[in-house]
Every structure is written in structure tokens, then in C-alpha cells.
Amino acid sequence: MPLLQGIGLTCVIAFLFYRSFMGLLIGVGVVPFWIHLNRVERVERRKARMLVEFKEFMILIVQGLQTGYSLERGIKQAENELKRLYPDDSVLLPYAHVMNQKISMNVQLEKAFMEFALSVGLEEATSLAEIIAFAKRSGGDYGKNIRETAMKIEDNLAVKQDIETITTEKRLELKVMCVMPIGILAYITLTSRGFVAPLYGNLAGIFIMSACLIAYGFLIMLGKKIIDIKV
Secondary structure: OHHHHHHHHHHHHHHHHHOOOOHHHHHHOHHHHHHHHHHHHHHHHHHHHHHHHHHHHHHHHHHHHHOOOOHHHHHHHHHHHHHHHOOOOOOOHHHHHHHHHHHHOOOOHHHHHHHHHHHHOOHHHHHHHHHHHHHHHHOOOHHHHHHHHHHHHHHHHHHHHHHHHHOHHHHHHHHHHHHHHHHHHHHHHHHOHHHHHHHOOOHHHHHHHHHHHHHHHHHHHHHHHHHOOOO
16 A cells, blocks of 8 residues: 555656656655655554553552452463454564463563563563563562552553544644645646746756755655654
């Protein structure tokens, strides 16, 4: 789908910015940029879903520990509960299942959890894996340490979700603003072709439209950076 969208965008750019078949060559250069933006957006959406599910997974582990389960059994029980919460489209569940399979084959829990954390690619999971490894080595009431750490990470995740909710409107506005320049240029081209005619068919026009296209792409990237708030 992103490739088809990129091809469509190439044709639009060739017509609106250059009105020539040669413009297709420049438009083709936009396709990797467009595919990259779509890939980044998909990764961000997947990571956001992963964070939500990981938060639920941690809560389930903590609940298991509070009822007296061992950490191994608590993680297994958390996987079973996660299946109920996300029966069809969980992004975290396959990684949790692999981790429990390793634990059942006598792989050390701290090693299995660290591999799980690296697989899901979340800093929060890696932090929890390090705490588990430390607690396992040092002994004592590691369940208490894990619960406290899980609660802190849960608070951090809650802040991230709040930021995501607050910036949702701004993200929508950014998408509208990204489309508006193309829409305005298309409107002028269709209704007042003579108004922009001097920008086509000459070297100066090609230079100006190319500069506008580059600035357009730069501002899209800048807008995404502005609303990408890190915690």
C-alpha cells in the first residue's frame, strides 16, 4: 500500500509541480521519502500498542505475585490473562509465549526475560529485565523489588499515554497541514491555471518549484519532530 501511495504521489508531484513527464524522475525520488514516513508511522503505532499491552502484562504479573505465585508462575498466568484481553490481535503475546516456552525448557528466568525485552524493543521491558536479573542474583524478597519497579514503569507508561492523548489533536492537525499545500496548488491549477503558468516550462520555474518541494518535505519532518515528545 505505501508503494502504491508513493507512485500516486509521484504522478501528483509530476503534474502539480512540473507538468511534465520529466517531473516523474524527480517525483520518483520522493517515493523512498514517503515510504520511510509510512514505515516510521507504522512502527510508532505498533510501539504504542506494545506499550499498552506491556503495561497490562506487568499489572498481571504484579497481581500474580500479590496472590502468592512465584515469578515463573506469575509470568505464565499473565500470558494466559493476556490471551483473554487480546484474543486475536495482540502484538506482545507471541513474545510472551516464546519467553514462557524458554522458561518451561529450564532456561534461566532472568535470561529468558532479557531476551523477551530485547525482542519487544521497549526500554521499559529492558529496565524490568535488569531488575529481575539483579534481584535473582542478590536473593531476598525480589518479588517486592519487581512490584515496586513495575509500578514505577507503569506510572511512566501512563505519562506517555497521557502525552499521546494530548497530542492526538495536534497530530491530526499536522496531517491536515501536510495535505493543504498540495490541495491549494491543485485548486489554483484547476481554477486559475494562468496564475501559476510562469512557474512551468522554464528553468527558473523548475528551480522555484523544486525549492518549494524540498521545503515542503523539510517542514513535514520538522512538524513530526515537534509533536514527537519523549519522556
